[in-house]
Amino acid sequence: MSKINELFNGKIHAINVGIEFFKDDIIKQNANASHLDWKPPGGGKPELINALDRLENAAVAEKIAAANKLAVERIINSQPMLVGFDQAINVVPGMTKTTILHAGPPITWDKMCGSMKGAVTGAIVFEGLAKDIEEAEQVAASGAITFSPCHEHNCVGSMAGVTSASMFMHVVKNKTYGNVAYTNLSEQMAKILRMGANDESVIARLNWMRDVLGPMLRDAMKIAGEIDLRLMLAQALHMGDECHNRNNAGTSLLIQALTPYILETDFTKEQKREVFDFVASSDYFSGPTWMALCKCALDAAHGIENSTIVTTMARNGVEFGIRVSGMAGNTWFIGPAQKVIGPMFAGYKPEDSGLDIGDSAITETYGIGGFAMAAAPAIVALVGGTVEEAIGFSTTMKEITTAENPNVTIPLLDFQGVATGIDIRQVIQTGILPIINTAIAHKDAGIGMIGAGITYPPMEAFEKALLAVTETISQ
């Protein structure tokens, strides 16, 4: 029977695109209809539609599909292992005593936002490059400091992402592909360097982290050897974390794994006690750990010719930048950083907020964080307030991703894998932006975290990426 005759004899199930009452009329007649939540592709911009059309040419589409399949396989098959902790100067590629790494795409001192400036000056004092914050500002402006994005040094950094030579780093190695990723240690929450605070209490904590916490973790990992982070991440999601803003379960799992080895180190009982108290002081201890895991997996998928998969989303508090696998190296596509909307600490108002900042959107790039909100019903307040909305966010993200990660699943969604492999073509086609749940830092230096909420990348970054990728692939 021909397809047309099959239609005549079958039950109508229409997909309705456009005028909604056509769907209602079909349903009234006892047939099925599903209405699309449709927006003009590329926001209706002809150059973007033209680019999408060019990428849909059968031969081109085939090349992209093959490249994306490979990219997503590499993200999914990556097995990032925590293998150690060490000071940045010892491990991070390109690190020098006067290098300061920061979050997001490249930015110069004069353009940095308040919280990043606060963090940079704090780090300069911490490194002994200036005696106080005032002098640190002069040093920062003098050209004596090399500023560079964390991402360009196999690193990721929370919030301001400020990372200096003597800070201790996670060392995360990809067991499958061999690449290594690094990230700073959590300072826990609120009045901390990465949020832009830099007073004596902040520097004192950094000193303690350099002298006690970091070395203790380093020594513990020397004994432990390696810890399978992907396995732990999967467990944390099953325990109700989304591993960007909620890290309660993950932190428990991580410290549980580390504790026997910490106990075996040569530090004093008091020092060990300090470390456990510090971990207990906030649940954010494992936050950076997951970021390093995500970075490690995504770096393995970067630089695949013809791939349209996003491998980086990062913000410096002024600009939001993305990198795409098919554009090898450090090609950033940039748009303005957005506001973060969500609940705030007592005493602060939306106008106190700085713009979206940090490399932590690496978690969403991998498929957790905002993408896995359905795993974390306890913090649905971040995304509107209901579990249903949280589920909606997790399922909507499948519209812009290529695959589901079978290694990291969400119980509430019948153990479907997290949405993985953001495809810039699908973002432009659907007009759906990746959702990011994140902390809010004060707009001014020296204050710190004032809330948390959700935000989105600027569409502009994806538009620029699509146009550039189209040129590269069509050549």
Place this chain on the structure above:
Amino acid sequence: MSTKVVIKQSTYFDSVSLMSLSTKANQIEGVEQAVIAMGTDMNKEVLKNVGLLTPELEAAKTSDLMIVVKAATDELCESALIAIEELFKKKGGSKSATEIKYSTIDSAAASIPEANLAVISVNGAFAAREARKALENDLHVMLFSDNVSIEEEIALKQFAHEKGLLMMGPDCGTAIIGNVALCFGNAVRKGNIGIVGASGTGSQEVSVRIHDFGGGITQLIGTGGRDLSEQVGGIMMLDGIKALEEDEATKVIVLISKPPAASVQEKVLAQVKSCKKPVVVYFIGGEETPVLEAGGHFAKTSKEAAIKAVVLAGANEDELNKRALNWPLIEEVRAKLTPEQKYVRGLFCGGTLCDEAMYLAMDKYEDVYSNIQKKADYKLKNIHESKAHTFLDMGDDDFTNGKPHPMIDPSTRIARFLEEAKDPSVGVILMDFILGFGSHEDPVGVMLPAILEAKANAAKEGRHLEILGYVLGTDLDTPNFDEQVKKLMDAGVTIASSSTNAGLLAREFVAKGE
């Protein structure tokens, strides 16, 4: 200023939930400052920063929930605390499982394997792209959108043809597939007559007349108005005929189109010739001979097409109420009109209804003008000014540019009607009222005030204004057919029983000296 503290021991809430509750608590009337948080050191630090840390709070444990409210008076603090308690109460009764929303045809098709058809009505600039995606996903397409280029139409139809899929449209308002009307359509009985129509309201009219004569429809395939143009070459009409020929339920096939390109008519008639089932051909203004030579059944009007179809499908012709033209009525109206009232003005929502009435008028008169006239001399230069006999398709792009179709938004037609009604040379104004899926919920109701006003004005000037209405719909349609007709009759409007009769009555009402 007053501050109240409540500490709930061993009560755990996640910090983010508490931040959200705090934010809401700060919005409570009269609250100066409110903090709801677990008793951690960090939260105590926050309280200290905003000057709210009391010894009681200082003593709270990590596992204790702290609620602090600062307001102008004790009473305000107390009422705020009550309001905060409310915030903790679960809203409950959350909605049932949400329908999953898809944003693209690709994802919807992948997730709904039983989907078999896409109905596309987005802006023309994006429509072809969506239609192509639907076809790529093996979905048949009903493309309602207009402003799709002819090149895109050809590409889509060729692609559909290769894949064996229906590609109805673009600019196609009507289809009935498996007894389900898509976009604009009427509720008609299931039966054994299949229709392939290159005109929307023409297909609606024939399906409604078939229903009226006791017959029924298997499928109504709308091809879009340009299908029988030279460029498109009738791709979908040819595929449609073939599909209906293979459809066991279909006994008779009816073809409807505005006049096709000669070469395309030839192709279509060649297919009619080889078709094993009887085919009724109603090409508006078309010629009988080639149809008969192809072994087809020629119909000059939509009504004739419906009658031939039901008879071929098994109805007894003698038992049909063919609703013959009411000649006594015609005489009566002629008598009421002055010698100056010579002209018909037709104001149509339905393009083919306009075309049919116009062709019937052209059979009798020379000076028949329209915005859709084929003869250049009689195509209105200024569509806003009527001349002699004028038939306007108000759903045509000239009128709808940037506005909704008059089937949905009647404002343009109402204004034009009031203009025409003032013209002393006008004898009859003819209007269609289209019922059914997709149409206005009360097409007669929105026109009534204007009709009453025009009638009253004409009476004041001592002139009879004949208003002729045609309601396209069946007894199964919404809004109710009988009610719509009654409203018109109560307003003194004469009712025609079909599109064909509407055209014939209009032209005969104004005929002089016969």
